[in-house]
Amino acid sequence: DAKTTQPPSMDCAEGRAANLPCNHSTISGNEYVYWYRQIHSQGPQYIIHGLKNNETNEMASLIITEDRKSSTLILPHATLRDTAVYYCIVRGMPNTGNQFYFGTGTSLTVIP
């Protein structure tokens, strides 16, 4: 299984960039990296995903290393509303055991 490792918690000053790291050293070639976040007790919300190239959308940027063994989610200008638990997961083909195992994620606190 291509599981992920994330720091349990991080702080970030409001207005600064938040850089959330994730290790996925056992990722295989056909597995995507996904990021989700969960605010309070709501269901997780999709942020961004990628295979090998860096990706950017209106919410965040995803930087994947060339060897694909790690990635970084970047929130360019963190706000208080970005305080949440962030999950990095990998997703591969069905029946491979790699179907969205979330784990415990990184609890990000944005500080005023």
Place this chain on the structure above:
Amino acid sequence: DAGVIQSPRHEVTEMGQEVTLRCKPISGHDYLFWYRQTMMRGLELLIYFNNNVPIDDSGMPEDRFSAKMPNASFSTLKIQPSEPRDSAVYFCASSRGVYEKLFFGSGTQLSVL
């Protein structure tokens, strides 16, 4: 689209009772997932379906848990008999395909006394 709909939002029951959680996925999504979230273990995958067929139920904790998907628009997760350690938030999610993003419901907060 109304998104993934789960019911009930909250369920309080006594140990030994049967509990049924319900989920309506987004129309057109062919994958459905059931997750359980606790403080200790985080968000755990219990089971997932593809085109109404259970594909992987290795996360189901024990025989007291069962899940069904009788059609493309409805799934249930049943616990019988329930125990206090089953207390958790249960989420249902659906996606359009293998590599597509998941859409989560609002969850069911289950308390077994």
